[in-house]
Amino acid sequence: MADLEQKAIGLLRITQIKVLVIDEVHNLLCGSHRDQRVILNTLRFLSNELRMSLVCFGVMEAREAIHGDVQLARRFEAFTLPRWSANQEFEDLIRAALRNLPLRQPSVLTAKSLRHILQATQGLTAGIFTMLNALTIATIENGREQITDDAVLQWTPLIQPEAAYS
Structure with missing residues (x-):
């Protein structure tokens, strides 16, 4: 050893x-x-x-x-990442993420879908990327190769946050 x-x-x-x-x-x-x-x-x-x-x-x-x-x-300074909120930075994050997904068709989401992403993920970065990954996989599997507003609005996490702490 x-x-x-x-x-x-x-x-x-x-x-x-x-x-x-x-x-x-x-x-x-x-x-x-x-x-x-x-x-x-x-x-x-x-x-x-x-x-x-x-x-x-x-x-x-x-x-x-x-x-x-x-x-x-003593060597560390702790930083806490805040939850995302409905603002330009969040829109830029989603736009950049969507642009870099391995999909054949561009994905453009409405304000309603963006609000749903925030609500469904509670604004947590890990949740946002988990959701986008799941949506990407689903859209590839169904052959559509594009994340749509309908897909976003129908998405629900596998584990509900409340259930994880019950």
């Missing part, structure tokens, strides 16, 4: 990695207290030894995971 660790550090050093991005860092809390300590110590070591920046993403519990190590916590 130590051999693999040394090889990994050597590769990171050779490639001169400057930023290590860790997604879903809140999953750290799934491990035992000992496992959490090992991972946090490893992150601090990598940051110190290789002089690399750490960028961690996750839900609110991610802060709790990082704050398990006081020295590591």
Whole structure:
């Protein structure tokens, strides 16, 4: 195990990695207290030894995971992404996402569909992209290759948010 660790550090050093991005860092809390300590110590070591920046993403519990190590916590500034609201930035996001989908026909949505996307996803970025991915898959499967207002208005999430917390 130590051999693999040394090889990994050597590769990171050779490639001169400057930023290590860790997604879903809140999953750290799934491990035992000992496992959490090992991972946090490893992150601090990598940051110190290789002089690399750490960028961690996750839900609110991610802060709790990082704050398990006081020295590591001091290195992070927490940012919370706000929920999207009905404004030009949201429209630009949807327009850009639709433009980049692997569909043969362009998808143009009305204001009513945009409001439905916000309502159905509660304005959460992950929910918005989950919805667009599901709509894309459905439209490819049905051969239409275009996301329509009707498809958006009929879409419902597989899991209702209220049910997830019951």
